[in-house]
Amino acid sequence: MDSKKYLNDISQIKDMMSRSSRFISLTGLSGILAGIYAITGAAIAYLFLLPSENEQLTIHSLNFKLILGILILVAVLSFVTGYSLTTRKAKRNNEKIWDETTKRLLINFFVPMITGGIYILIKLNSRHYGLTASLMLIFYGLSLVNASKYTIGTVKYLGYSQIVLGLICAVFPGYGFLFWVLGFGIMHIVYGTIMHFKEDKQ
Amino acid sequence: MGLIDNINKLFDHRIRLGIMSILMVNDGVDFNRLKELLDVTDGNLASHTKTLEKAEYIKIEKSFIGKKPNTKYSLTLLGKQAFKKHIAALEQLIKNQN
Numbered sequence: 314m315d316s317k318k319y320l321n322d323i324s325q326i327k328d329m330m331s332r333s334s335r336f337i338s339l340t341g342l343s344g345i346l347a348g349i350y351a352i353t354g355a356a357i358a359y360l361f362l363l364p365s366e367n368e369q370l371t372i373h374s375l376n377f378k379l380i381l382g383i384l385i386l387v388a389v390l391s392f393v394t395g396y397s398l399t400t401r402k403a404k405r406n407n408e409k410i411w412d413e414t415t416k417r418l419l420i421n422f423f424v425p426m427i428t429g430g431i432y433i434l435i436k437l438n439s440r441h442y443g444l445t446a447s448l449m450l451i452f453y454g455l456s457l458v459n460a461s462k463y464t465i466g467t468v469k470y471l472g473y474s475q476i477v478l479g480l481i482c483a484v485f486p487g488y489g490f491l492f493w494v495l496g497f498g499i500m501h502i503v504y505g506t507i508m509h510f511k512e513d514k515q
Numbered sequence: 516m517g518l519i520d521n522i523n524k525l526f527d528h529r530i531r532l533g534i535m536s537i538l539m540v541n542d543g544v545d546f547n548r549l550k551e552l553l554d555v556t557d558g559n560l561a562s563h564t565k566t567l568e569k570a571e572y573i574k575i576e577k578s579f580i581g582k583k584p585n586t587k588y589s590l591t592l593l594g595k596q597a598f599k600k601h602i603a604a605l606e607q608l609i610k611n612q613n
Binding site: 316319320322323325326327329330332333462463 | 526529537540541544553602605606612
């Protein structure tokens with residue numbers, strides 16, 4: 314038994330862990346892109362759609378529907394980007410994309426996510442607009458933490474940060490938009506960049 | 516007490532090391548998935564899972580999906596602790612020899 318054998322063992326452990334829970338490869342570039350989509354969407358909403366100070370945003374107004382549309386578009390685009398980048402990488406490494414791990418990861422992600430989405434819609438419907446950004450951050454964070462069991466575990470920290478951000482956001486009413494951009498935009502880009510360089514090193 | 520004491524002999528094998536690594540990050544992995552990841556034969560995998568089960572490092576859960584029997588493996592608390600200790604020992608040994 315020498316150092317070479319130990320190193321070999323360690324690299325085998327790492328290899329098996331990452332191959333059996335591949336979604337780490339999703340994170341880098343797709344994280345950055347998701348952040349960019351979020352910021353672009355927020356910028357469009359801010360410039361054209363958000364009501365001025367003495368106006369009220371009501372659920373049946375066109376602007377509200379457009380904002381909702383942008384939100385859905387950002388979410389779908391991020392998901393599709395993540396999916397296609399991961400599939401491409403999996404193909405390159407000769408791995409199957411749709412297996413037990415993927416299925417569980419998605420179920421674990423979407424259960425809190427969809428719960429949160431429906432809850433927010435119910436709240437909006439009864440004119441409780443105030444905590445929307447906070448709730449979105451918290452539920453998204455919980456979804457990430459929940460899904461991170463099926464990855465090597467760095468996504469977890471993104472999840473925790475989103476939860477903390479969501480809680481802080483709840484303390485400062487009126488700054489929801491800012492926190493939303495910080496969480497879904499900046500945090501994704503920061504996290505994606507860190508992951509991207511980490512992946513390069515391996 | 517030397518560091519070498521923390522190296523677990525049971526994990527000193529490519530397939531057993533692989534099984535433990537996979538179960539460390541996945542809960543409830545079935546037999547075929549392990550086979551596919553480790554690229555081994557049925558008999559070979561079965562003998563190694565049995566060894567790990569005997570040491571109470573992994574637990575086995577049998578069920579049926581339709582009419583097909585399905586066996587799922589996951590780590591026991593003991594197994595998790597043992598494997599973490601093993602990884603820490605490996606890392607320490609590498610550090611010391613450099």
